[in-house]
Amino acid sequence: MERKFNEGGHYLDALRELEAIPEVESVEPVSGVCDLLVKVDAPIRVIFVxxxxxxxxxxxxxxxxxxxxxxPTV
Incomplete structure (x- = not known):
């Protein structure tokens, strides 16, 4: 199944755009309500990302x- 997010681009283009953001650690396809899970490591700048x-x-x-x-518990 091809996922199209906009008229000119495709699903893979969206993945590349997200991966180009420096704070993004990973982009994973998921099924359900959401199409993608984006992992970001930027606790202070999370709102900007x-x-x-x-x-x-x-x-x-x-x-x-x-x-x-x-x-951790000891």
Whole structure:
């Protein structure tokens, strides 16, 4: 199945655009409500990275999930 996010570009173009953002660590396709899972390591600048991604014309909805690391128990 070919996923088209906009008239001129394809799914792979969207992956490349996301991977070109320096703070993006990985982009993974997923099934369900979302098409992609983007892993970002930028705790202080996360809102700036989120705005870069949100500004893409092919982004229809967007969710930011935070991961809190647990302290190791001894």
């Amino acid at each position: 989120a705005n870069k991604i949100r500004a893409k014309k092919w982004v229809k909805s967007f969710h930011v999930l935070t991961v809190e690391y647990a302290e």
